[in-house]
Amino acid sequence: MPMNTEGAIQPEQLLLSVVMPCLNEAETIGSCIGKARKAIDEHGLVAEIIVADNGSTDGSIEIAEKLGARVVAVPVRGYGAALSAGIAASRGRYIIMGDSDDSYDFGSLMPFVEKLQEGYDLVMGCRLPSGGGTIMPGAMPWKNRWIGNPSLSNIGRFFFRIPVRDFHCGMRGFTREAFQALDLHTTGMEFASEMVIKAGLLKLRITEIPITLYPAGRSRPPHLRPWRDGWRHLRFMLLYSPRWLFFIPGLVLLALGAAAFSLLVSRPVTVGTVTFDTNTLLMSVLSVITGYQLIIFYIVTRTFVVSAGLVPHGRRPARTPAIPSLEAGILLSILMIAAGAAFLVQAVRTWAAHDFGQLSYPESLRMVIPAAMFILLGVQSFFSSFLIGIIKLPRK
Numbered sequence: 208m209p210m211n212t213e214g215a216i217q218p219e220q221l222l223l224s225v226v227m228p229c230l231n232e233a234e235t236i237g238s239c240i241g242k243a244r245k246a247i248d249e250h251g252l253v254a255e256i257i258v259a260d261n262g263s264t265d266g267s268i269e270i271a272e273k274l275g276a277r278v279v280a281v282p283v284r285g286y287g288a289a290l291s292a293g294i295a296a297s298r299g300r301y302i303i304m305g306d307s308d309d310s311y312d313f314g315s316l317m318p319f320v321e322k323l324q325e326g327y328d329l330v331m332g333c334r335l336p337s338g339g340g341t342i343m344p345g346a347m348p349w350k351n352r353w354i355g356n357p358s359l360s361n362i363g364r365f366f367f368r369i370p371v372r373d374f375h376c377g378m379r380g381f382t383r384e385a386f387q388a389l390d391l392h393t394t395g396m397e398f399a400s401e402m403v404i405k406a407g408l409l410k411l412r413i414t415e416i417p418i419t420l421y422p423a424g425r426s427r428p429p430h431l432r433p434w435r436d437g438w439r440h441l442r443f444m445l446l447y448s449p450r451w452l453f454f455i456p457g458l459v460l461l462a463l464g465a466a467a468f469s470l471l472v473s474r475p476v477t478v479g480t481v482t483f484d485t486n487t488l489l490m491s492v493l494s495v496i497t498g499y500q501l502i503i504f505y506i507v508t509r510t511f512v513v514s515a516g517l518v519p520h521g522r523r524p525a526r527t528p529a530i531p532s533l534e535a536g537i538l539l540s541i542l543m544i545a546a547g548a549a550f551l552v553q554a555v556r557t558w559a560a561h562d563f564g565q566l567s568y569p570e571s572l573r574m575v576i577p578a579a580m581f582i583l584l585g586v587q588s589f590f591s592s593f594l595i596g597i598i599k600l601p602r603k
Contacts, residue, residue, distance in 0.1 A: 223247070223254035223320060224299030227307040228289035230261040233270055235309035235424040240274045243313035250317055258307070259293025261285070287391070287398025294386055302386060305378040309424035310346060318416045319380035328385035328411035331371050331403070332418040335360070338372035339417030346420045359440050363400070366448040369407035371415060375399050375440065378418060385411055397443040404447050449508040457501025464494025472577055485572040492580040499584055503591045506531065510598045533599075536592025540585040547581030550574050 225243045229236055240256055247254045258271040258278045271278050281292040294302055301323045305311040311332070322330040334340040334347070335356065342352060360374040377399065389405045391398060406413055445452040467483075468491040470476050475484040531539075554574035 221253055221255060221299040222301060223252050223316070224294075224297035224302045225254065225256045225313065225316065226259060226290060226293040226297055226302055226304045227257070227276075228259045228261065228286060228293065228304075229263055229267050229271070229307045230289070231263045231265040231267060232307045232425060233263070233265040233267045234426060236267050236307045237270050237274060238309050238424060239305070239307045239311075239313050240271060240276050243316065244275070246314045246316045250320075252316075252320070255298060257293045257297055259289040259296075261289045283394060285394035285398075286396050287401075288394035290398060291391060291394070297383075300383055301380060302383065303378070303380040310421050311378040312419060312421065315418065319378075322414055322416060323380055323382060326412060327414045328382055329402070329406045329413045330380040331373065331413065331415045332376040332378040333371075333373040333415040334376050334418060334420040335373045338415055340373065341417070341419040343419065343421050345422040359400075359444070362441065362444055363403065366444055366451055367404055367407045369403060369413065371403055371413060373415070374403055376418070381406075393443070395439060397439055400440050400443045401447075404444070446508070446512065449505045449512075453501045453505035453508060457498045457505060460494045460498030461502065462498070464491045464496075464498060467491035468495060468577075468580075472573065485576065488573065488576055492576055495580060496583060496587075500587065503587060507591065507595055507598065510595050514598055531592075531595070533592050533596035536588055536595065540588035540592065543581050543585030543588060545585075547578045547583075547585060550578035550581065554578060 225247075227236070227239055227243075232239075236258065240258070243256050246252075247256075256276040258267075258276045259281050260268055260271070260278055261281050261284055268278050277296075279293050279296045281289045283292075290304055294304070301320060303316055303319050305313060319330045319332075332340070334342055336342070337357075347356075356373065356375060360372055363369060363374040364371065379402075381402075385406070388409060388411070389402060391401050391405070393401045403413075467487065471483060471485075471488040471491060475482055477483070551574075554571070557571070557574065
């Protein structure tokens with residue numbers, strides 16, 4: 208049987224690294240390390256245990272070192288920062304991460320290892336009963352169990368088409384190659400979402416295994432703040448899915464506004480006893496401009512997250528347009544401004560025909576409103592194209 212003490216093996220021989228983020232977990236870190244060590248010994252795994260310490264002052268470091276774990280000091284605060292540093296310092300072919308508050312059973316490492324050995328890149332634990340998991344009484348606040356986790360997981364599956372029921376389970380395993388390919392950037396709780404989302408975007412092989420969530424063994428309050436951290440996860444998902452945040456709402460507003468505009472631009476429309484005229488035309492223009500602006504926001508956001516490395520290069524949401532070039536944006540802006548100028552010229556001609564005097568209220572607006580709309584859209588397109596071009600500039 209291969210030796211499993213860290214000092215007696217070579218780095219290239221390591222099969223597994225167990226990484227635990229830690230911030231003042233003196234009450235539970237010993238139990239977590241003990242369970243992981245027992246599983247490693249029982250299955251003859253060539254493995255190491257790493258505690259990524261985020262500045263503990265309660266003796267957690269001393270306990271971890273006494274029990275044979277390797278402690279990695281992480282000065283940058285945050286769940287993601289601690290895990291990233293611990294994983295970067297690890298030497299195993301496979302990595303299993305889990306919170307050090309004793310809510311996860313580190314004695315159940317083998318199901319994760321077996322799935323990784325089958326060829327999966329990311330193995331997620333699933334605490335939710337819908338995925339076969341178990342949540343022990345008192346292990347999860349009701350708002351997390353019935354609102355937060357199911358809602359965020361459903362949104363994640365819907366946005367990204369990732370077959371994961373429990374997006375935010377803190378116990379998961381992955382290969383070293385997969386982690387390097389993910390190129391994770393976040394330092395806070397969003398780290399959990401970023402890992403799953405990028406794994407989906409990269410088409411990595413993902414699976415879930417049911418696990419049991421136990422009540423945390425510590426007496427102090429948890430670091431997790433449900434509403435704050437839930438919003439951070441949702442915000443991060445929206446950032447990674449500008450298609451649903453900007454593009455889809457923008458497309459709906461643009462389509463509705465354009466439909467109403469096309470009906471009202473030449474004449475009023477009467478439905479029953481109700482007449483829709485220039486006031487409705489003005490509101491349709493508002494819908495068009497708002498929708499178009501949201502689509503521009505989508506393009507700018509997509510450009511930024513790709514150029515910043517937050518989304519893998521070459522990956523974009525299905526059924527949405529690619530990022531346009533600067534020249535295409537300028538050409539579109541010229542066409543829009545020309546259309547606006549044509550309406551404006553016609554309006555001036557009509558005004559001149561009345562010796563530049565008072566025009567009838569509804570009919571004069573039927574030319575001025577479209578002119579203002581197309582010119583505004585053209586100006587938006589012109590300067591937005593340069594903004595997108597600046598973001599797309601290559602940099603080291």
